Amino acid sequence: MATTDVVPRGSAGQMGQKRVVNDMSIQVATVNGSGSQSSNTVLLRSIFQMGVPISGKNLFPSNIAGLPTWFTIRANKDGYIARKKEIDLLIAMNAETAQDDVKTLNPGAAVLYDEPLALDKLRTDLIFYAVPYDKLAATVGADAKLRKLIKNMIYVGVAAHLLGIDHAEVEKAIGKQFATKAKAATLNLAAAKAGHDYAAANLTKRDPFYIERMDKTKGKIIVDGNSAAALGCMFAGCTVVTWYPITPSSSLVETMIDYMKEHRVGPDGKATFAIVQAEDELAAIGMVIGAAWAGARSMTATAGPGISLMAEFTGLAYFVEIPAVIWDIQRVGPSTGLPTRTSQGDVLSTAFLSHGDTKHILLFPSSVSECFSMAQEAFDLAEHFQTPVFVMSDLDLGMNNWMSDPFSYPEKPIDRGKVLTREDIEKAGSFARYKDVDGDGIGYRTLPGTEHPAAAYFARGSGHNERAQYSERPDDFERNMERLNKKFETARSFVPRPEVMTGAKAKVGIIAYGTSHWAIIESRDQLVNEHKLETDYLRVRSYPFTREIHDFIANHERVYVVEQNRDGQMASLLKLDIKPELHPRLRSICHIHGLPIDARSVTDELMMMEGK
Amino acid sequence: MGTTTNTPAPSSAPAPKTNRIGLQVIDYRGGKTTLCAGCGHNAISERIIDAMYEMGVQPERVAKLSGIGCSSKSPAYFMNRAHSLNSVHGRMPSVATGAMLANKDLIALGVTGDGDTVSIGVGQFVHLMRRNLPIIYVIEDNGCYGLTKGQFSATADLGSKLKSGVVNDLPPVDTCAMAIQLGATFVGRSFSGDKRQLHTMLKAAIAHRGTVMLDVVSPCVTFNDHEGSTKSYKYMQEHEEAVNEVSFVPSFEEINVDYDPGSTLEVTMHDGSSLRLRKMEEEYDPTNKIHAVRRLMESHEKGEVLTGVFYINAKAPNFIDLLNVTDQPLATLPESVTRPSREVLAKCMEELQ
Numbered sequence: 001m002a003t004t005d006v007v008p009r010g011s012a013g014q015m016g017q018k019r020v021v022n023d024m025s026i027q028v029a030t031v032n033g034s035g036s037q038s039s040n041t042v043l044l045r046s047i048f049q050m051g052v053p054i055s056g057k058n059l060f061p062s063n064i065a066g067l068p069t070w071f072t073i074r075a076n077k078d079g080y081i082a083r084k085k086e087i088d089l090l091i092a093m094n095a096e097t098a099q100d101d102v103k104t105l106n107p108g109a110a111v112l113y114d115e116p117l118a119l120d121k122l123r124t125d126l127i128f129y130a131v132p133y134d135k136l137a138a139t140v141g142a143d144a145k146l147r148k149l150i151k152n153m154i155y156v157g158v159a160a161h162l163l164g165i166d167h168a169e170v171e172k173a174i175g176k177q178f179a180t181k182a183k184a185a186t187l188n189l190a191a192a193k194a195g196h197d198y199a200a201a202n203l204t205k206r207d208p209f210y211i212e213r214m215d216k217t218k219g220k221i222i223v224d225g226n227s228a229a230a231l232g233c234m235f236a237g238c239t240v241v242t243w244y245p246i247t248p249s250s251s252l253v254e255t256m257i258d259y260m261k262e263h264r265v266g267p268d269g270k271a272t273f274a275i276v277q278a279e280d281e282l283a284a285i286g287m288v289i290g291a292a293w294a295g296a297r298s299m300t301a302t303a304g305p306g307i308s309l310m311a312e313f314t315g316l317a318y319f320v321e322i323p324a325v326i327w328d329i330q331r332v333g334p335s336t337g338l339p340t341r342t343s344q345g346d347v348l349s350t351a352f353l354s355h356g357d358t359k360h361i362l363l364f365p366s367s368v369s370e371c372f373s374m375a376q377e378a379f380d381l382a383e384h385f386q387t388p389v390f391v392m393s394d395l396d397l398g399m400n401n402w403m404s405d406p407f408s409y410p411e412k413p414i415d416r417g418k419v420l421t422r423e424d425i426e427k428a429g430s431f432a433r434y435k436d437v438d439g440d441g442i443g444y445r446t447l448p449g450t451e452h453p454a455a456a457y458f459a460r461g462s463g464h465n466e467r468a469q470y471s472e473r474p475d476d477f478e479r480n481m482e483r484l485n486k487k488f489e490t491a492r493s494f495v496p497r498p499e500v501m502t503g504a505k506a507k508v509g510i511i512a513y514g515t516s517h518w519a520i521i522e523s524r525d526q527l528v529n530e531h532k533l534e535t536d537y538l539r540v541r542s543y544p545f546t547r548e549i550h551d552f553i554a555n556h557e558r559v560y561v562v563e564q565n566r567d568g569q570m571a572s573l574l575k576l577d578i579k580p581e582l583h584p585r586l587r588s589i590c591h592i593h594g595l596p597i598d599a600r601s602v603t604d605e606l607m608m609m610e611g612k
Numbered sequence: 613m614g615t616t617t618n619t620p621a622p623s624s625a626p627a628p629k630t631n632r633i634g635l636q637v638i639d640y641r642g643g644k645t646t647l648c649a650g651c652g653h654n655a656i657s658e659r660i661i662d663a664m665y666e667m668g669v670q671p672e673r674v675a676k677l678s679g680i681g682c683s684s685k686s687p688a689y690f691m692n693r694a695h696s697l698n699s700v701h702g703r704m705p706s707v708a709t710g711a712m713l714a715n716k717d718l719i720a721l722g723v724t725g726d727g728d729t730v731s732i733g734v735g736q737f738v739h740l741m742r743r744n745l746p747i748i749y750v751i752e753d754n755g756c757y758g759l760t761k762g763q764f765s766a767t768a769d770l771g772s773k774l775k776s777g778v779v780n781d782l783p784p785v786d787t788c789a790m791a792i793q794l795g796a797t798f799v800g801r802s803f804s805g806d807k808r809q810l811h812t813m814l815k816a817a818i819a820h821r822g823t824v825m826l827d828v829v830s831p832c833v834t835f836n837d838h839e840g841s842t843k844s845y846k847y848m849q850e851h852e853e854a855v856n857e858v859s860f861v862p863s864f865e866e867i868n869v870d871y872d873p874g875s876t877l878e879v880t881m882h883d884g885s886s887l888r889l890r891k892m893e894e895e896y897d898p899t900n901k902i903h904a905v906r907r908l909m910e911s912h913e914k915g916e917v918l919t920g921v922f923y924i925n926a927k928a929p930n931f932i933d934l935l936n937v938t939d940q941p942l943a944t945l946p947e948s949v950t951r952p953s954r955e956v957l958a959k960c961m962e963e964l965q
Contacts (some may be wrong), residue, residue, distance in 0.1 A: 221964035231960055237950035239942040240713045242706075259960070263952045270938045272949050274713040279739040283706035286699070286736070290710025293697050294675065294718065295943030297950070298710065312700050320697070406961040409954045414947045447943060448675045448695035449715050453639070455672060458688055460698040470688065 020208045022052045022077035025084040026159070028091040029101050030152065033065025036093070038177050038188075039152035040071040044401060045173035046156070046165050047075050048222060051214040055081035055518075056222075056401035057596055062247070062339045068097045077214060078525075081403065082518035083396075083596040088209055089163075091155050092119060093133075102126065110207035112159060114151075127207040129199075131158050136194045142187055150191035157195020162203065163211045167196050221406050225397035226301075228368035229327060230256035231407065232375025233299060234264060237414045238325075240298035241275040242287035247339050248395040249301040249329040281306035285313040285324065292323045293459060295419070295447040297379050299325035304333040304346050307353065307390075314388050315354025316461045318484070321434070321443065323382035323389075323417070325375075330394040332594045341594030342395035344514055347569040350390050351543055357481060361389045361491055362543040365397065366517040370541075372407040376414070377496060383417035385442060385491055394564070396515045396596040418444045425452040433457040433468040434480060441487030488544060495542035498549055502536040508610070509556035511549075513540040513570060515596060516562050522599035523606070531607055540570065545577050553582050560606055562589045564597050632668035632864055640665045642690035652804030652830025653683055653752045657690040659807065660721070660750075663814035664691060667862060675711050675718045679704040679733060682759050683725030683752035683830075694721075702733025705740035708747050709931075715941040716932045719818070720747040727757045730766040730785045737787075741794035741823055743931040748817045748824045749796075751787055752804075754832035755843035762835030773840030787827045789908045792901050792923045797822035797930075799904070800858075800921040803848050804830040809858055809919065816860045816921075819881040822930045829917065848917060855896045855907065855920040856889040881926050889921055898924050 026043070030036040037058075044056040055074045061067040074084050086106050092098040092113040099122060102111060107125035120128035136154050137147040153174070160170045170192050178185035229252050233241070243253045257275055264272045278284040284300045291298035302310065307328055317324050330346045332338035337345075352359055361381055365371045374391055382389040420431055425446065431454070434443045443466075446455045457468040464480065465471040512520045517539050527533040538552045553559050553574070561571040568588030575583050589605050591597045628636050640661045645654050664674065671693035678684035680701035687696045699707045708720045729737045729751050740749065755768040764772075767787065768780045791799045798820045802810040810828060817824040829848055831837045837844040842851075856877075861867050863884040871878065871888055877898065879887040889898055897903050904923045911918040938945065 219965070221961055223964045227964075231957075235951055235957065237945075237947055239945060239950060240710065242710065242713075263956050263960075264950075266938065270936055272938055272942065272945055274935045274937055274942060276709070276713065276935075278706065279735060282703060283709075283736055283739065286703045286706025287710035287713065289699070290677075290697070290707035290712075291714040291943075292710070293707070294711040294714035295941070296710075296714035298714070313703065316700050406965075407957065409957050410951070414951065446695075447715075448711065449673055449718055449941070449943075450695075451670065451672045453672070453693050456693055456695045458696045458698065460696075461700060462698070 017208050019210055020088075021210045021212050022075060022214060024075055024088040024209045025086065026073040026075070026089045026091065027087040027101075028071040028093065028155070029097050030069055030071070030093045031096070032061055032063050032067045032069040034152065035149040036069075036071065036152045039156050040073070041401070042153070042170065042173040042177050042192075043156045043159060044073050045176065045222065046160055046169045047073065047211055048217050048220075048403065049169040049172060050165055050211050051217050052077060052211055053079045053081060053216050053403055055403065057083055057396065058400060059595060060340050068094050075211060077216070079216065080518075080522040080599070082522050083598045085598040085600045089159070089207070091159060092117065093151070093155065110209060112155060112162070129158070129162065129203050131155065131195070131198065136198055137191070140187070140190045140194050146187065150187060153188045153191035154195035157192035158199040158203070160192075161196045161199035162205060162207070163209060165211050167193070170196070217403060219406065220403050222401050222403055223368050224251070224399055224401055225365070225368050225371040225393055226252035226329065226399060227255045228371035228407070229375055229391070229393065229398070230259055232372035234259050235410055236297070236376035236379045238297050238299055238379065239273050240288070240291040240296040241273070241300065242278050242284045242291070242298070243300050244278050244281045244284045244302065244306065246281070246303045246306050248331055248399045249303050249306070249327060251399065252301040252327055252329065281309040282313065285310040285326070288324045288326070289313055289317050289322050293448070297383065299327065299379070301327035301329065303329050303331045305336070307346055307350055311354045314360070315356060315358050317388045318354065318358045318360065319461055320459045321386040321445070322459070323386055325378045325382050325389055325391065327391045327393060329398040330392060338594045340395070342515070342564065342596055343592070343594065344392070344394060344516070344564040345566075345569070347392065347565065348572060350392065351573055359488055361385065361387065361495060363389065363391045363496060364513040364541055365391060365393055366514055366539060368397070368402045368404045369407055371397065373410075374496070376410050376412065380415040381491070381494060384415050384494065385487060386417060386445060387487070392514065394515055418442060420444050420446050420450070420455070422450050422452045422455065425450070425455050430454045432466045434464065434483070435466040436483050436486070440490045441483050442490065492544045492546055495544065495546065497546050498541050499539040500537070500548055500552060503534055506534040506536045507557045508533065509536045509538065509552055509559040510562060511538050511540060511552070511559055511570070511574070512562040516564060519597045519599045519602050520562060523602040526599055526603040527606065530603070531612065533607075533610070543573065545574065549574070550578055553578055553585055557585065558587060559585050560587050560589050560609070562591075562597070562602055564591050566590055566592045631665050633670060635665070635671070637661065637665045639693060640671060640691050642692050643688050645686070645689040647682055647686065647689070648834050650833040651682070652754065652832070653686045654689070655804040655807070656750065656752055656810070656828055656830055657686050659810045659814055661690050662811055663818060667815055667818045668864070669719060669818060673717065673719050675708075675720050676723065677704050677708045677711065677720060678723045679728040681725040681728045681757070683723055684728055686752065687723050702728050702731070703736055704728070705733065705736035709740065709743065709745055712745055712747065712932060713935070714943040716746075716937065717941055720745070722747050722749045724749070724751055726751060726753045726755060726765040726767040730787060734785075738790070738794055741791045741796045741825065744795050744797055744822045744928060745931045746821050746823070748814070749826065751827045752830040753787070753827050753843070754830050754836055755841070756832055756836040758832045758835055762832070769842040772842040773838075775835060775838055786908055786912070788825065788922050789905050791823075791825035792904050795823070796825040797925040797928045798824040798921070799923040801827045801829070801919045803852055803919060804828055805845060805848060806852070806919065809854065812858045812860050813921065815862065816858070816881065816887045819862065819883050819885045819887075820926065821882040822925075822928055851915065851917045853911070853916040853918050854892050855918055855922065856892050856898065858921055859888045859890070861886045861888070879924050879926050887921070887924065892920070898922060
C-alpha cells in the first residue's frame with residue numbers, strides 16, 4: 001500500500017504531511033437503488049479527464065433496492081488499476097453501514113460523511129469532513145423525490161473540490177452522463193456546483209490526497225467488459241444470439257441488442273441478426289446449436305448456473321461437432337453462491353463440461369480489449385474446429401469500468417471453417433462427414449438446405465461412423481473418439497498464445513489469467529521494490545495449453561498459480577497437462593471472497609510461501 | 613443408411629411416376645427402420661414420405677429434428693436427402709428454433725414422442741407453441757416409454773393398464789388442448805392407422821407457415837397394444853371420433869370439387885392452397901379456441917378419442933415474421949454484411965471516450 005509509506009500513522013490533520021498525488025482509492029458507500037451509479041461514473045470520468053489512470057468497481061448486493069452497495073475507484077499514476085485493498089477516501093452515504101465502514105479504515109484515511117451521521121465521534125485517527133446534504137439539496141431547488149438522488153451528485157462536487165479536480169471537468173462529465181436528458185443535466189450540474197461551493201467555503205483540506213493533471217488517459221476509452229464483448233461479437237459477424245437473463249452476463253446481450261439495432265439493420269429495416277430470449281439456459285444453448293448446425297455464427301452468454309444447465313447440450317455439440325460460442329461471465333458459486341460477486345470458479349467444470357470424454361476450448365480475456373478481440377477468435381475457433389468454445393470472462397471484467405486504448409478494427413477475415421457447398425459436393429460426388437481428410441481431425445460439413453442429393457447427413461448424438469451412420473461398432477466408436485482427441489490437439493497450435501514476461505533468469509514464476517492479471521502486474525513490482533524478489537510471469541490466454549506454458553513451468557523452480565477460486569482449478573488443469581515430475585513446482589495462491597483480487601494479498605501470500 | 617448416396621438412375625421404360633419437381637417417391641425414402649414390426653411410427657414415416665412427395669417439397673429444404681426415444685429415431689427412416697439432427701431428450705424445440713433462426717427457408721419437421729414432449733420436454737414444448745415458430749411438430753403418441761421398456765408416459769389415460777397390470781392413476785396431458793391455449797396455429801390429432809386423415813393433415817401442414825402441432829396416436833405393439841391399454845389399435849378403432857373430415861387441395865392443383873359452405877369450412881393457406889373441413893359435428897368451429905378446448909375437455913369425460921383439425925388460424929404472424937430478418941438466410945450472409953465498417957467502430961470508440 002503506497003499510501004501507508006507516506007502518511008504518518010495516527011497523525012491525521014497534522015500539518016506538513018507529504019502530498020499523495022494521483023495514487024488513491026475512493027470508496028463510495030450508498031444504498032442500492034439510490035441512484036448513485038451516475039454520480040460515481042461522473043466522479044470516475046472527472047479523474048479520467050484529468051489524465052489519471054482509473055478503474056471503477058461496483059461491489060453490489062444481489063438486490064434491486066435497499067441493501068448496502070459500494071463503488072470503488074482506483075486512481076493511480078503508474079497505471080495500477082486492480083482493486084486496492086485499503087481505502088483512502090470513504091464517501092459514507094449509507095447510515096446502515098457507515099459505522100462499520102469507518103471502523104475498517106486504516107489510520108490517516110479521509111471520510112466524507114452526511115452530517116447527521118456524526119461519524120467523527122468514532123475515531124480520532126481519521127480525517128473527517130461533514131457535509132449537510134439535506135440542506136444543500138434543498139437549496140438546489142429539487143422536489144422532495146429528486147433530493148435523494150441529487151445528494152449523490154453533491155458528494156461528487158465536494159469530493160472533486162477536496163481532491164483538487166477542476167470543477168469544469170466535473171461539469172463536462174455530467175454533460176456526457178446526461179447527454180440525452182437536458183433536464184436531469186441541469187439539475188445535476190446545480191447539485192455538483194452546490195457541493196463544490198459548500199466545500200470551497202466551509203471545508204479545510206486536511207488529508208494528503210490530490211488529483212493533479214497528467215496525460216496518461218489521452219485517447220483512451222472507458223468501457224465494461226460486457227459492452228466490449230458485445231461490440232466484439234457484432235464485429236465478429238455474429239448472426240444469432242439466444243440467451244437467458246442471468247447476472248452478471250445479461251448486460252452483454254442487452255448492450256449487444258442496442259449495438260446491433262443501430263449498426264446491423266439495413267436501410268430496408270431488415271436485421272442481419274436474430275436475438276432471442278429463451279425460456280431457460282437449456283433452450284438458449286439448444287438454439288445456439290440448432291442455429292450453428294444450420295450455419296449461423298451463433299452464441300449465448302451466461303454464468304455458472306447456466307453453464308451447469310448447458311452441460312448435456314455441450315456434450316452434443318462436442319460429439320456431433322457443431323460450433324457454439326458461450327460467454328461465461330463467472331460469478332461466485334457453488335449453487336446460487338454470491339450472484340453479484342466475481343470469481344474464476346468455473347474453469348474446471350467448463351473445461352470438461354458434459355458426461356463422457358469431453359474437453360473444450362476455453363479463452364481467458366484479461367482486459368476489455370481482449371473481450372473485443374477474443375470475440376472473433378472464439379467464433380473463428382468454434383467454426384474452424386466445429387466445437388463449442390467458452391470465453392471465460394468474470395463479473396469484475398464484465399460489469400466494471402475499465403480504461404483501455406480504443407479497439408482495433410479486425411483485420412483478419414472471418415473463418416467459417418470447412419463447409420462444403422453444392423458445387424463442392426457436385427465435384428466430389430459424395431462426402432463423409434466425420435472423415436479426417438486433412439489429417440487435422442476436422443471433418444467437412446454441409447449445411448441444411450444445400451441443394452444436392454448427396455449433401456445431407458444425419459447428425460446424431462449417438463455412436464456414428466465416418467459417414468454419419470448409426471454405429472455401435474467398437475472400432476468405429478474408438479476411431480471417432482481418437483479423431484476428436486486429435487482435433488483438440490490440433491487446436492493447441494491455433495488458440496491464443498500466452499503472454500510471457502521474463503526477465504533476468506528469475507527462479508520464481510507466476511501464472512495467472514483473466515482479471516487476476518491486474519493484481520499480478522502490481523504485485524510483481526511490490527515484490528521487487530519491497531522484497532527484491534524478481535519474478536517471471538505467464539498469463540494464460542487459452543486452453544488447451546500451448547508449448548510456452550510447459551516451457552515456463554520447466555524453466556522455473558517455483559511457479560505460483562494465482563487464481564480467484566478455492567481449489568486452484570487452473571493449477572489442477574495444468575497438472576493434467578504437464579509432466580508429473582514438474583507437479584511439485586506448482587503452488588496455488590487462491591482468493592475466494594468474491595471481491596476482485598488485489599496485489600497486496602498476492603504479495604503477502606507469495607512471500608509467506610517463499611518462507612520470508 | 614446410405615445417407616450420402618445418389619439416387620439410382622431409372623433402369624428402363626416406362627418412365628417412373630414423378631411429382632411436380634420431377635422427383636420419384638424413392639427420393640423421399642429413408643433408411644431401413646429398426647423399430648418393431650407393426651410400430652405405428654413406421655406408418656407415420658410412410659405418410660410423411662407420401663405427403664412430402666405429393667406436395668413436391670424439395671427434400672434438401674427439409675430439416676428433420678428430433679429428441680430421444682423410439683419416435684425420435686424415426687427421422688432416419690424417411691427422407692435421406694434431408695438434413696437431420698437427432699438431439700437430446702426433450703429439447704428438440706430449441707434446436708428447431710435455432711435452425712429456423714439461421715435459415716428461415718428451411719421446412720422444419722420435428723418428430724417427437726409423448727415422453728420426449730410431455731414429460732422431459734414439456735417446458736420447451738410450451739415455449740415452442742407460444743412462439744408459433746414455422747414447424748410441423750409431430751408427436752408420435754403411444755402413451756408409454758418404448759425405448760426403456762414400457763413405463764407410463766404423461767399421455768397415458770386414467771385407468772389404462774400396463775402389461776404387468778399396473779394401473780395409471782394420474783390424469784393425462786392433452787397436448788392438443790395445451791397447444792391451442794399456448795398459441796399454436798394449426799392443431800390436430802390423428803391416428804397412425806388412419807391413413808387418409810393423417811396423410812391429408814400432413815399435406816395441409818406443409819402448406820402452413822406457423823406451428824403445426826399434430827398429436828398422432830401411434831400404438832406401441834410391444835408394450836402398449838394389449839387389452840386395457842387406451843393407445844392400442846383396437847381401442848383406437850373403437851373410440852376414434854373425428855370432429856371433421858379433412859380434405860386438402862394444394863395450390864398447384866386445380867380445384868374441381870365443389871363443397872357446401874353450410875357444412876364445410878374452407879381455409880385458404882399461406883401458399884394459396886385450400887384446406888377443407890367438413891363438419892362431422894354440427895356445432896364444431898375450428899377457428900374458435902374456446903370451442904375447441906371445451907370439446908377436447910368433453911371428450912375426456914365421454915371416453916372418446918377426438919381426431920381431426922381442432923384449431924386453425926392461417927393468418928397469424930409467425931415467430932420468424934416478427935424478427936424481421938433479411939430475405940437471405942442469416943446462415944449464409946457474407947462478411948461484407950455481417951461486419952460493420954471501420955467508420956462504425958470509430959464512432960463506437962468515440963462514444964466511449
